[in-house]
Amino acid sequence: MPHEPDLHITAIDSHAHVFSRGLAMAQERRYAPDYDAPLAEYLGQLLAHGFSHGVLVQPSFLGTDNSYLLAALQAAPGQLRGVVMVEPNVQRETLDAMARLGVRGVRLNLMGQALPDFSTGAWRQLFQRIGEQGWHLELHRQVADIPALVRALQPYGLDLVIDHFGRPDARQGLGQPGFAELLTLGGLGNVWVKVSGIYRLEGSPQQNLAFARQALGALEAHFGAERLMWGSDWPHTQHEAGVSFASVVGQFDALGCAAPLRQALLVDTAQRLFGFD
Template sequence: MLDNCSITGIDAHAHVFSRALALAGERRYTPGYDARLADYLGHLHANGLSHGVLVQPSFLGTDNRYLLDALQQAPERLRGVVVVERDIPRDALQAMARVGVVGVRLNLVGRALPDFAEHGWKAFFEHIAELGWHVELHRDVDDLPHLVRQLLPFGVKLVIDHFGRPEARLGVEQHGFAQLLELGRSGHLWLKVSGIYRLAGTPSQNLEFARQAMPLLQQSFGLSRLVWGSDWPHTQHESSIGYASVIEQRQALGCSAQVEQALLIDTPRQLFGFQHP
């Protein structure tokens, strides 16, 4: 088990997995390599970061055992976000909470949109709220406002993945992103400044979108609602992106020391339940 350490920076979004694991039957991607915890912790150390949030990858479905095992290897340094069935027993969620799980992910990319008015969702979100967890939403930006409006009445904290997955070439004025900015004023939404390379444009278009988006996000969400994540190991983009690349992209945003302090320490420490020793 790894020792506790003070917080020098929190990576709010990463994945660990092994290609030897049983994969979900319905998946968009099959890894051909291992993303080991030791490698991830090495990237954190090499880049002056101390803590991380591990997110269950979609291709492992609801089998969170590998992630839960990783959390128990570095309990003071890691938190987890799991993927679960809606009818999961409350005691199973509580057991996950005891090893450092702080949220559930709804990865809806490529899937039919759920109807959160259906029976079963209310009890599920009540359990999530009771635990103090958040719900992480991963979906293209055009559908996010509709989903967020359905979820807000449940009273759970909502975290939006990867800038909301807008299309960089359409600019910050695109309808879905503008609506997301408006919803950010609710005070119930957080957003991950992550996955710049997933914004569906050229590298220069993606970075320019992120640069233009940052001041708008700060104005709408506020610094207390924005966190940064590496998205390591950059699935489906491994050939062109590495940990050093995403550090460079973050630095290219030109954030002030105050913004960096909020993105890397203050906001994720509170959202994910990290504490100084």
């Protein structure tokens, strides 16, 4: 294993992906890339924009074959953490091996899928094993369904992370179905939100940024800054032509966060949740 560098934390990108177009793709997928997003390029983006650490999230089009992500973690130990996708019947030994490489969560990407029945035995076993690892469960789904998903998962006592503001539609404003209820989840104490993917909020760039400002203020009021974190969503799949690491950093700066909130979004929250030293 490569030598683990002693990196001072300057900023943490809590959501990014690495992959190669030559990898085996999942049979059921909404998208397949026609380009590569290698680790070396991602690390270069971090360095160029003042970030010291990052979190790699398994892209849905690779399914549950996490080998590329795990190799990346092994190549940059200490600098990266991982969030994987697994089958409900994954073995405890597999999770143990992933944990040693820096995996700290499991992602459920439910975009475009039927909502699962979390009361079945296979799901209960998976959630028990996630809990044994001390990992969190990351949810990617439109905001209208997020509150019901979180309620269904509460009996398992897991930490939960919601992707990309909860995937609301900026054109519908804060009053859209699910968003007000999403805000109430801040009172549960075990839910975090990734302030990422502003360009995925369905509106024009101006609408998306205006909504993100309002949504961030509401999220801070209900969750507290200590359960919010920022992610680049590099390499911005399906939006590659018009979005870059530099442009999402610019969007973040345009939110106009006060210094304490900025510190939480870029360092403190992810440092605690993902166990960066």
